[in-house]
Amino acid sequence: MNRQTPNTFTSQPDERGRFGAYGGRFVAETLMPLILELEQAYREAQADPAFQQELDDFLKHYVGRPSPLYFAERLTEHLGGAKIYFKRDELNHTGAHKINNVLGQILLARRMGKKRIIAETGAGQHGVATATACARFGLECVVYMGEVDVERQQPNVFRMKLLGAEVIPVSSGSRTLKDALNEALRDWVANVEDTFYCIGTVAGPHPYPEMVRDFQAVIGREAKRQIMEAEGRLPDALVAAIGGGSNAMGLFHPFLDDEEVAMYGVEAAGRGLDTGEHAASITGGRPGVLHGNRTYLLMDEEGQITEAHSISAGLDYPGIGPEHAWLNDIGRVNYVAATDEEALEAFQLCSRLEGIIPALEPSHALAQVMKMAPGMSSEQIIIMNMCGRGDKDIFTVARHLGVEL
């Protein structure tokens, strides 16, 4: 494992899309010209100030950015240690951080003249965000969703349909998020001329991990400015939940070169790492190649991909973004895990103490905050990414608490 410390943590990926040994472009030849075209279009957009200006304008007036950095006073008192701040991306339009990335990609798709947008979704948050942006810009939208997820996320399926999207249930393989991703890739190779694939996380072939990170980095840039205003200094620790890892990468990236800031990525330990029923790719998996990139994956001895489990459908993915894999190996970010039970406890605590019902995804991050804050001094500061609101999860939580709605 390469533990050599680079001069900067923000110069990745290289021109081959590698973050250290991770990332890359492991796709069939049919897709290769498409991702090269996408990369070129993205480079041109990056160099065009009008693109960023348009994006900023939509983020401000349509999404509601900047999202507040909120001092969670009662939670801080309750835990009796470090000061806890929430970066409140759950207040965004559509209720999660997903829209930041979707708007960036949809504006790019428009620049490229693409008329049809496809996306994969697990819990439905990325699907809803994509359907929302497509409605706003009058684009055709097709969302692939595993049959299992369609069943357990009916409200989001209905939302997407209201927004004019076509939701296609995926019946192949394990009928969950990874299969939805396979199916979206199949759609893309079959509809190369007019279709743009809007990936929901910092994974997939280059340039997706870099591009999605760049669109989500608005979270960290704002948080940095806001904490300087509030406290006059940088935080001691950042904490964020990780499925594919887009909200965490968005928060972490602008802080990577600030050595005094520790970072914690919280994977879903499901029913426990030792049960095998979890979604912790780094803590419970090993490196391999899937969905276009080399990264940590959940797999068996034979390299067959195994199913992820988490109470949170949004963390239920057997892989993780390649930049996280690299940040793990070089030791810049600490990857830890929280179980379903711990997340449920955090979910309830936050609802009662702060009047904020968090999504089950950031509830995993909060479980980590609950573990570390009491051991820190009252002078120290933690920023946690509240990346989604919990309305969508109340049915799941009720079921786990034995409550009939």
Add this chain to the structure above:
Amino acid sequence: MTAQAPHTRIDATFQHLREQGRKALVAFITAGDPSLETSQAILNGLPQAGADIIELGMPFTDPMADGPAIQLASQRALAAGQTMQKTLDMVRRFRERDDKTPIVLMGYYNPVIAYGNERFLRDAVQAGVDGLIIVDLPPEEDDELCLPALEAGLNFIRLATPTTDDARLPKVLKNATGFLYYVSITGVTGTRAPQEAQVAASVARIRRQTDIPVCIGFGVKTPEQAARMAALGDGVVVGSALVSSIAQAVEEGRGHDAAISAVHALTGALAESVHAVRTRADAATTQAGTQE
């Protein structure tokens, strides 16, 4: 060309076919589908049924470039307990009785990584494998397995697609050996039917840049289609239709012997159709008469 092209059974087969003015039928089955024993029997009988080259699929849970038929074949094989070791053993047993028919292993990269790249190449060569098609390893990732495979004496079969334009083609052809697999449609295996005129134009385009044989596949199902596609290239690949015939026999509860005869019967019909296509005399003379 950077790497020395190894002389494999694939090269010998195409040379032989060229001399006879014939086209190749490349038959795909998934290793271990629907069971190890049945799959071995299917494999062993393919040359006699008329297959000139065999593509043996290494099953994977997430075959993102394949359609439903081949994904289901992977699922059946994995459910029956197929492993990489068993797949290589199938080739070894096949080689005990057939030292001429080329075998190409086709699949995705992750099961190879899990087996260990070096160990995989060594064991594949020892088992009698001639070439590899690793769908998710484009030329951009040649350092991973393509160059070591060529070094080990295996052909690395490249895919070219309708999206591979003239500017990109040299990159695809650079380390291509054995034959070029022309993907006749934009899409996954076994779905829409290829458009003859487009395929003809693309193959002509490819021929201007390379001398290696071109086989056409994806979406070829019937003997008639196979003959039309074979006429446009040096061979034709049929996969989804063959594995579907296995699936059908199993689903209808007709037993594994029925699956074996069903896939061999379809291979026979395809072979008859493909082998009836003759290379034009002028093309044959320009290509024949090279070294033995």
